[in-house]
Amino acid sequence: MSWKLVGVFFLCIFMFVLGLLVGGVDFSLMKEGHGSEVAFWSMLGGWVSGIATVAAVIVSLYLAYQASQAGVEKLEISFDHIFQTLSSKRSKKMGPDDLVNIKVKNMRSVTAAILNIYMEIEGVNDRIRISNLKQNGLPIPYILHHIGERWEFAFSISTSNRLDITLLNLKSEGEPTFRKGSFIIETAMNQYTLKMQPDLLALLKERYEKIVSAQDLSKLQNGWSQ
Incomplete structure (x- = not known):
């Protein structure tokens, strides 16, 4: 595995943790009267998760295609x-x-x-x-x-x-x-x-x-x- 891929991997982990600490955890939402806000953020999280999943599938297919072309003339x-x-x-x-x-x-x-x-x-x-x-x-x-x-x-x-x-x-x-x-x-x-x-x-x-x-x-x- 190249150092570039390792660097990208750790950068992704760092960005995830930073986003979780800065905007993902808000204990005030546990109080009453915030049900609509919780539902909104849950919905938004679902969409983001879905988009990330689609992106991961596309990347996987691309890498699989690249691997399949390794033995094909160019x-x-x-x-x-x-x-x-x-x-x-x-x-x-x-x-x-x-x-x-x-x-x-x-x-x-x-x-x-x-x-x-x-x-x-x-x-x-x-x-x-x-x-x-x-x-x-x-x-x-x-x-x-x-x-x-x-x-x-x-x-x-x-x-x-x-x-x-x-x-x-x-x-x-x-x-x-x-x-x-x-x-x-x-x-x-x-x-x-x-x-x-x-x-x-x-x-x-x-x-x-x-x-x-x-x-x-x-x-x-x-x-x-x-």
Whole structure:
């Protein structure tokens, strides 16, 4: 038991005794004619006792919940983009030459197995698996064993042929608007959602429109050649 809890416990006892001595004991109430006052204070004491009981139950449930979560994984998911130009570093705004970088940090001493990563874009019927986009670093699937252990998922927007194929797959699944989007990190226990930032969505939209236009032009040229 920590010293803080011991201190809080004794403080509660002290406050109870002090309140009892100062306002809880009044021998004049034992005389005749104070029946209504005694009834009032009895009622008030009942309400206070009831509130204290409810508070104790809530605290007990909270502590029980905290104990039950001790063996459940907890990951912190965030962006830590790799900026390639000085202007991007200063503005913290992504450019076409920068790398998307998703950082995963283990927040508990519980093993967490990262299995897959998906992309969700508004207007597309289903999410798209993008685990194959990862560049260098630790592979996927990957297991985080210790608290504070990190894993990163980075990929390029402008120089990745795999991303181009993934974006074309979006077209076959719907009409992507790129107004909203998110990454889904799937583990053995849970799924975590990381919303895309507006600058990233704008870059993905620009890349998507470019490769779709190139594909349409290629189809048109092939049609002419035939």
